[in-house]
Amino acid sequence: MSDHLHPHKLAELYPKNVKSKGRYYIKFSAWDISANELKTIVTWCPSRYKTEKEVKEWAKEEIARINAVLLSGGHFGKIEPTKKVVHTIKTIFPELLEKRKDTFRKRSYDTYKTALKKIIAFLDSKKLEGLQVCEFTNLYLSDFVDYLISIGNSNSTVNNVLELVGWFFEQCVNKEIIEKKPYRVVKLTETQSAVNVAFTIEHQRVLENWMLENDFELYLFTRFVYHAFIRPKELKALQVVNIDFDRRGINITGAISKNRKNDFVPINTTLYPLLKNFVGKQGFLFGRSMAIGGKIKCQENEPYNRHAKALKVLGLENLGYSLYSWKHTGAVRAYQSGVDIKKLQRLLRHSSLTITDIYLRSLNVITDIENLAGW
Template identity: 35%
Template sequence: MEESKLDKPYKLAILRDRKGDLSKEWYIEFYAYSENNADLIRKRVKIPLSYQTDESRRKYAAKQIKEINKLLREGYHFKKEYTGTEDSDIERLKPLLLVESFYAVIEDSYGYLRKKSKGTYRTAINKAAEYFSKDIELIQVTKADVLKLRDFFLKKGNSAYTTNKTIAHLAMMYNSIAIRNDIETNPFRIPSLPKTQVSASNIAFTDDDRIVLEQYLKEHDYELFLFTRYLYFAFIRPRELRQLRIKNIDLTTKSIIIPGEIAKNRKTENTAIIPPLLAVIDLESYHPEFLLIWDWSETGSVS
């Protein structure tokens, strides 16, 4: 036990980590002087359930413990208005903060978010952090605030589409926090902005344009032409296509197997090889383990 600067006894804050069991609620425990009891009483500061990993809980606790102990040494104690008892599970000393909680969701995603997805969500948080104060509490945010946030995004030059996507990402993260903290409403669930007309710069090629481009590729860059055939006729994502191997092409069943480890949704999928694509596939002279798409400038085509 120590004495504060105002001669109020206390016991410094410590983390109760439940022997590292993440299925149990962790909390910070400290004792402060109570004017009502004329003695020390215990206070527990819950670790928010949005922190789901050992590392993130300890990191959060270390910051809170430092702040609590500073307050205790400066004379923090319970006034006569305080009615808590020694065994009470009292609400956290610090409120649940919006931006901090959003970042916690990303860090504690347990691997279900891919690296690229984490980057997308982090970008959404960074945008929101430009508008919201870092001290704003989760439960203080209203739909009116989110509508103003949406206006802020638009004034910053974001399109209606990008703004809608950003708000949607924030809504999903807020929902994840709300479920774990018994919050019933989600202020980020607001109507989407109407779709705007596509600018002339984004209009798709006409059929005549497509024919000219395809003919040019056939004559000047046939390997790239083959790459576009897989995209055009099989609708395979470029990232997946670059990881496919010769063995993933089954000419017997006329299908392309996209293994779960490279698929965006992590599920193995089969894509049919339609006649126009089948007509340009020639794989007989290549080893099954070769990548379907290769560095043709050095090794030659493998399609």
């Protein structure tokens, strides 16, 4: 305690033991003139600071501010509150994206950056450079949608941009910059996409037979996509050690998974016998030139180019088929064979049944007519 001007106890960070699991806080005491006694104040560390480093950086600045006031004779009624920080969309959104840059794949990062450029261009066009995050209400959202349409974006693209922009607002909520999103989500009606194309049974059999005879590595590659719903990009990064032969499954780590989560993909009875090709192998499942096992990762476009060649040889190149069609085909066959949609959601690793429903509708497996049965 000091007797300089007014009695006080300088601010300090607690708990002192860094190994303590308790929440961090700053405690100090200042003289209360009206009560004629010391009054102790506790300031809890904001929950947005997670690491010890972040906590100490916050505490250092806050303690310095408080102690400066106390040492200058401050008492209750005289200590100034922390100045409120104004968070504008133009300043905080780019900062949020850069801080998370290392967690994104390059393509994903570029997608978010494109959406960011669009909302900033909108703000500039409306002279709203100083619009705060908390002020982006449905009124501004509606204007933003009109702006996107005016520059030639389709309804589908608008919906994608809104979803990406929503991520920025969610980050602001997580960091306690705002309490909740200041707007309600709006979605435009979309025309059904023809991107998701599954093989007809006839074309599937023709292509499978050709690969068995002419390109076994490609055949094996497509079996993982078809039976286990593993995305081609994930599959190229998988290694033999990811196969759990005892549990009959494949471990897909967050480092290569599209959703950045660790997943365990079960292997069905049709795919399991094919795993004998990897017994005793090391390295990547598909190495350079798609060799089974290898220290060097398969080239980026190798599977796509070889699959495109197969389609061309068989005269199937202009029907909308792609390497990804094996995943779509597997989902169609599974649903048609009676696999429950909830189970299919887990197998496809979708975050919700809604996404699985939309996915199956894009493949024309589920239609609104089915919902009218028995009315």
